[in-house]
Amino acid sequence: MNADTVSLPAVHGSKAGTVVLSVNGQERELRMESRVSLLDALREHLELTGSKKGCDQGTCGACTVWVDGRRVLACLTLAVTCEGREVTTIEGLSADGALHPMQAAFVDRDAFQCGYCIPGQIMSAVAVLKEGHAGDDAEIAEWMSGNICRCAAYSNIRAAIRDVRDAAGGER
Amino acid sequence: MRPLSYARATDAAAAIALVAGHPEGAFLAGGTTQVDLTRQDVLRPGLLVDINDLPLARVEDLPGGGLRIGALARMSDVAQAPAVAARFPMIS
DSSP states (O other), rough: OGGSOOOOOOEEEESSSSEEEETTTTEEEEOOOOOBHHHHHIISSSSOSOOOOSSSSSSOOEEEEETTEEEGGGGGGGGGGGGTSEEEGGSSSSTTOOOOHHHHHHTTOOOOOOOHHHHHHHHHHHHEEEEEEEESSSHHHHTTTTTTOOOOOHHHHHHHHHHHHHEEEOOO | OOOOOEESSSSHHHHHHHHHSSSTTTEEOHHHEEEEEHHHHHHOEEEEOTTTTTSSEEEOOOOOOOEEOTTTTHHHHOOOOOHHHHGGGGGG
């Protein structure tokens, strides 16, 4: 291939540059290096500390957020790759301080002990219902398997998801 | 993680040209392995070329019974694909 005939996109250099992120419906302009993860951008630059850093290697799911409505691991996503996409964190799940039905169900079912993994669990739980992957407990367990809870609150987490599923009249 | 540069490719030819034109160029798809191993200093890309805007997320049947899995097909999508579940259950 002759590279001269190809129109190349702009390269962000290795120094800090401007990155514009849309997070929970708000545009935020940041100065950061390309190597910064979405998780660090949220927690360290935007002070949105709901998304948790458990393992920082994509194993535990505590950092689960949505990018363009799809759940992703913020620790393995570079922030710069989210320019032009919509990022939703646990802070943006509901408006005006009201609990999202899934948050309320987690409280009702006491679906946690220490709570550290719960922001990620809830972002995945809402996504699992939207994806149509909550038909029975085995399916819920499979599609929630990327979110580890070392307190092992799994049975109550599944109960919370069932409650929201059933209150909504089945899978959505 | 070492400093690195970043570009988002709008077509395959540009992505290939960018990676080929940089001594430490690498593609960035889902990032599960690339970002993790870069952070651990196992991989040392100087330029990551993001291919997430390219139409490479499909799982396609090939003549002869094979499959072509796009570089952007998420593992959960591959696992769910009917052809994978039916004919290649080991990766489902």
